[in-house]
Amino acid sequence: HQEEQVFIQEAFDTNWVAPLGKNVDEFEKGVAEFVGVKSAAALNAGTAALHLAVKLAGVRRGDKVFCSDLTFSATVNPVSYEGGEQVFIDSERETWNMDPRALERAFERYPDCRCVIAANLYGTPAKLDEIRDICDAHGAVFIEDAAESLSATYKGRQTGTFGQYNALSFNGNKIITTSGGGALVCRDEADAQHALKMATQAREPVAWYEHTELGYNYRMSNICAGIGRGQMEVLEQRVAQKRAIHDRYCDALDGLPLQLPAEPEDVRSNRWLTAALLAPDCGVTPGQIIAALAEHNIEARHIWKPMHLQPVFRDCAFVKTAERSVAEDVFARGVCLPSDTKMTPEQQAQVCAVIRGLF
Numbered sequence: 001h002q003e004e005q006v007f008i009q010e011a012f013d014t015n016w017v018a019p020l021g022k023n024v025d026e027f028e029k030g031v032a033e034f035v036g037v038k039s040a041a042a043l044n045a046g047t048a049a050l051h052l053a054v055k056l057a058g059v060r061r062g063d064k065v066f067c068s069d070l071t072f073s074a075t076v077n078p079v080s081y082e083g084g085e086q087v088f089i090d091s092e093r094e095t096w097n098m099d100p101r102a103l104e105r106a107f108e109r110y111p112d113c114r115c116v117i118a119a120n121l122y123g124t125p126a127k128l129d130e131i132r133d134i135c136d137a138h139g140a141v142f143i144e145d146a147a148e149s150l151s152a153t154y155k156g157r158q159t160g161t162f163g164q165y166n167a168l169s170f171n172g173n174k175i176i177t178t179s180g181g182g183a184l185v186c187r188d189e190a191d192a193q194h195a196l197k198m199a200t201q202a203r204e205p206v207a208w209y210e211h212t213e214l215g216y217n218y219r220m221s222n223i224c225a226g227i228g229r230g231q232m233e234v235l236e237q238r239v240a241q242k243r244a245i246h247d248r249y250c251d252a253l254d255g256l257p258l259q260l261p262a263e264p265e266d267v268r269s270n271r272w273l274t275a276a277l278l279a280p281d282c283g284v285t286p287g288q289i290i291a292a293l294a295e296h297n298i299e300a301r302h303i304w305k306p307m308h309l310q311p312v313f314r315d316c317a318f319v320k321t322a323e324r325s326v327a328e329d330v331f332a333r334g335v336c337l338p339s340d341t342k343m344t345p346e347q348q349a350q351v352c353a354v355i356r357g358l359f
Contacts, residue, residue: 034232041183043181048184048216049167057143058114066113071304090319097124103131119145119147120149120159122274144161150169166186167183179227200218202216245348248348260277275334289335
């Protein structure tokens with residue numbers, strides 16, 4: 001859009017291209033106002049926001065942290081950065097997000113856990129109030145990974161505000177982008193200021209370079225923030241486009257042995273990415289759909305592979321409530337469909353025609 005170029009040019013015209021400047025200030029203000037909080041810290045990645053959240057939560061070497069199992073590895077990697085140990089929590093059927101019942105079971109097994117990280121998968125909020133209440137009951141810090149769910153709401157409230165610490169992402173594939181970037185939203189203003197300090201190498205406010213704790217180079221540049229300012233102006237337009245894409249898939253694929261997740265009551269998903277779950281023994285696999293679309297130069301992908309199945313986390317514990325893991329089942333039967341806002345209805349119809357042809 002044209003707005004991004006205006007803000008980027010302003011940064012060059014005023015010679016502010018470093019990780020500070022008007023674009024950074026205004027982008028942080030715009031994000032905070034949109035989600036309904038006092039402040040947000042603009043960072044160079046959503047992963048940086050999660051890392052700072054884990055630091056603020058006080059995770060230390062050997063500490064167990066309960067994490068969503070069905071998610072991207074960026075949700076859980078920061079636990080390893082601090083030497084913690086992930087305990088992966090299975091999904092519930094309705095949204096594929098962290099199962100509160102499995103979370104309760106995890107606390108029964110590991111009552112000393114003091115931190116929980118739950119992601120909002122593909123733009124649909126988890127059962128955030130239940131998860132938060134369980135965390136509060138057990139004295140655990142709740143970190144909400146809202147990287148995929150900016151503008152989605154749960155019971156009328158914006159995601160990215162339910163945790164004590166909350167992470168947003170503006171990576172190139174998100175609903176709006178700063179090319180690469182993220183933001184940390186804190187419930188407490190003192191925590192937000194501490195995060196900003198750590199994100200700028202933890203420099204003390206004195207005349208020389210003084211450091212009393214470990215710091216990081218995590219702040220967002222004024223150029224990237226300019227892109228973000230322009231993108232914020234079209235956020236609701238993007239959400240409308242994403243939701244229209246999902247609705248067209250629902251109509252065009254109706255009658256096939258596959259399911260597109262419904263929107264739970266009191267939830268408004270941003271439909272960042274539309275995923276379909278194939279019926280058991282329907283004769284078509286996710287791999288076949290991906291391969292058939294690839295023959296037409298159309299990209300589809302598998303659902304996130306559960307974290308407990310990742311070789312790098314082979315030694316981590318996994319908690320489920322059913323004999324077969326929900327996350328494993330969703331991975332085995334799920335496929336992510338093309339969902340880019342630049343995709344035309346005609347291109348989407350071609351996607352659906354290829355899928356229908358397999359049945």
